[in-house]
Amino acid sequence: MTVAVGYPEHWEADVVLRDGGTAHLRPIRPEDASAVQDFHVAQSEESIYLRFFAPLPRLPKRDLERFTNVDHRDRVAFVVTIGEQIVGIGRYDRIDEKQAEVAFNIADSHQSRGLGSVLLEHLAAAARERGIRQFRAEVLPQNSAMLKVFTEAGYEVTRRFDDGVVDVHFDVDPTDRSRAVMESREHRAEALSVFGLLHPKSVVVIGASRKRDSTGNLLLRNLTEAGFGGDVYVVHPEAEHVAGHPAYRTLQDLPGPADIAVIAVPADAVTDVVRSCAAHGVKGVVVISSGFAETGPAGLALQRGVVRTARSNGMRVVGPNSFGLLNTDPDVRLNASLAPFLPPAGNFGLFSQSGALGIAVLASAARRGLGVSSFVSAGNRADLSGNDLMQYWEEDDNTRAVGLYLESIGNPRKFSRIARRLARSKPVVVVKSDITGQELPPGHAVRVSPAGAGALDEMLKQAGVIRADSIHRLFDVAQLVTNQPLPSGPRVGVIGNSAALGTLVVQGLRAKGLRVGATPVSLHPEASDAQFREALEEIFRSDLDSVVVTFTPSVGASERDVASALAEIAAGSGKTTVACFLGVHGVSEQLSATTTSDGEVRTLTVPAYPSPEDAVWALAATTGYAQWRTRDHGNYVNPEGLQPRRARRLVTEWLAGTAPGEPVRLDSHQVHELLDCYGLTALPSRRVTNIDEAVQAANFLGYPVALKSVDDNLRHRIELGGVRLNIDDDAELLDDYLAMQRTLTPLVEADQVALEVQPMAPNGVACVVRSGEDPLFGPVVSFSLAGDATELLGDVAHRISPLTDSDISDLIRSVRASPRLFGYRGLPPAHTGALEDLLARVSVLADQLPEVAELLLNPVVAALDGVYPLSAEIVLQANPDRNDSPRRKLA
Structure with missing residues (x-):
């Protein structure tokens, strides 16, 4: 049965074209008939023939009505307008449940502006939303512009020449290449x-x-x-x-x-x-x-x-x-x-x-x-x-x-x-x-x-x-990164003619996680220019990545001469250098020198800071960035065995008839089905309302089992009696069941406490994995270790999907309690590879399904031999308009 679809306002978009100009894209409307006819009449004979395979000076009234009256489901059409003028039209007509025929028509005066590419992106996104998985098109061989739109879109295109026409077909699911093509076009247009x-x-x-x-x-x-x-x-x-x-x-x-x-x-x-x-x-x-x-x-x-x-x-x-x-x-x-x-x-x-x-x-x-x-x-x-x-x-x-x-x-x-x-x-x-x-x-x-x-x-x-954290700090970094090479590592040398300033620098470096790579050099306050130059040359010859130089005015050395020597030596060293010269702030000519590298003459300036703290902060921030830049950032994760089309079909089915923003909490069977699409499985469990059901469930699932409250406030609270573990037989189950009823009934103010029986997971570290569609950030994946201490201290790490394998590795290591996963105090280490695979699957699910408002796996037991999600909850919510969706548009 075809479901009536209203005007999809969320398909409207302002777009940037190939030449940097903008246009408005929207679904076609019946009142566009006159403008569509004007668009058609203004086209050249060649353009009309390439689109309709026949001369057609004017669109017949019946065709015009059919073109402009669509159902936004089986027949979808977009127009691109500049001012009141239509400059491009793209449409698809459903062939069967999975396929649709697609066609475009671009105004002669707006050819080569990327309109066809933009229309294809938006049509493909609309098609996926309506369950269509493949586009087909019949194109005349001489229509090279349209064939180019298809072949350069990044999809896997199949072409077949038949009876004077090129039959083109391709799946519209995004690929790594199609995403890269879209981002590249977006980048060039917006730049x-x-x-x-x-x-x-x-x-x-x-x-x-x-x-x-x-x-x-x-x-x-x-x-x-x-x-x-x-x-x-x-x-x-x-x-x-x-x-x-x-x-x-x-x-x-x-x-x-x-x-x-x-x-x-x-x-x-x-x-x-x-x-x-x-x-x-x-x-x-x-x-x-x-x-x-x-x-x-x-x-x-x-x-x-x-x-x-x-x-x-x-x-x-x-x-x-x-x-x-x-x-x-x-x-x-x-x-x-x-x-x-x-x-x-x-x-x-x-x-x-x-x-x-x-x-x-x-x-x-x-x-x-x-x-x-x-x-x-x-x-x-x-x-x-x-x-x-x-x-x-x-x-x-x-x-x-x-x-x-x-x-x-x-x-x-x-x-x-x-x-x-x-x-x-x-x-x-x-x-x-x-x-x-x-x-x-x-x-x-x-x-x-x-x-x-x-x-x-x-x-x-x-x-x-x-x-x-301030404009001041922004410029502290700016004057370093625009005037010095980036640090090649964390080893820092310290030199100056003030022991007090040198101590502040050393303490600051260590507090920021940098290494003092050589014995700090503290010259006598009245050291001469020559002594300062000699000490500078020696420390810059050391095996260091960066150098912090402090100088206080003295009778022994001239500030100008020391600055000149420092600029010259630093420029020739290739080492990142910052200075704390009292009275000198910013980018100063007296701390500048020229150097030649690969035939290019460049002026390098040692940035000066009014305090050692400012110099150290800027150096530490820049070193952290340099280390990030040289890291392997990994590849976007794409685990095996995913079934995104099945997941899309299920979500569409479960949300049918719900209003935008209306939450739909999935039952346990639905949760299992959706997780299965992404290779995720929670340990089975059975909800029970009496002891006979509990015994039957335990014998079906197999001892040992856990008995848990299903109440949201008690299900993870061992200290409140909401969980009993390692139950080995029917007798022990009977005792625990009755004890939990006595303990928990007053807490939930009910005559009978609903419980569930679940097989015991191996010993391990209890973790919490959460994802959800944030209205601003989009799909956010969160990770933490389970427990009150983690929650109270806010020890939770977040990442925005899509994630690379490096992002996921960082995610589990960025929480302060992460040492517990790696053998802390003799604990057996968890199988972090399996944990990373689970997070990868959750991140892809979150990225592909913006309708998943919340997914909670709590707890996930990370054991020696794998990971075991014990509980899963999913809430869906119709959310058709994600920021940064897979179609180019201005926010």
């Missing part, structure tokens, strides 16, 4: 969309007043004073000139195109301005104006309207409530921000969500002499996000390291994926404000997570991100 904002050839300022103290006037002057290499325009409805620039009444009056628009008009006028920008072909807008989501629900609605208008017309949005953006590239010199100066060019990319902190962040970089490659203030971050900037910085040769100040994270799963890839080549430093979880900063309209800050910390660690 290009940011490139267009940071490398414009022309900028128009809208809202610049003739008043010098107005925001728009300041923006215009900043653009001019930075020496922007492109054209600068200003739109003003009345003035002839603003800040020395000729003013134009409207965008349509401009003498040339404008790549980006910087908007500083009242909030309620922004949407109309954005619409006007779209008509003029502007590629992106920077909205400085405030008065949006930070003001309440009405402002949030206004903000969403601005973003919707921009994206649907091909534009990205920075802001609103943004401080602006800048690019120090000498060929660009863009300062489209409220910063009164363009920072010196450098290798550090900066992203800030807080507009108010924009000036403070740039001023802090300037005070330290730290050059910046580019800077973006996202304000309310309604569109452009840190994820977009990381995509760009990965490709930007001018950026060696990146820093992000985040007040919230809209899509942590995508953040983790991008940051992990970027961090393998460039350090990523993140400052996350204390506002997390259930509370959001004003203007930040994102999902919230019940997981709390712990899950965020684990996610950042998993991605190789350096976590800083």
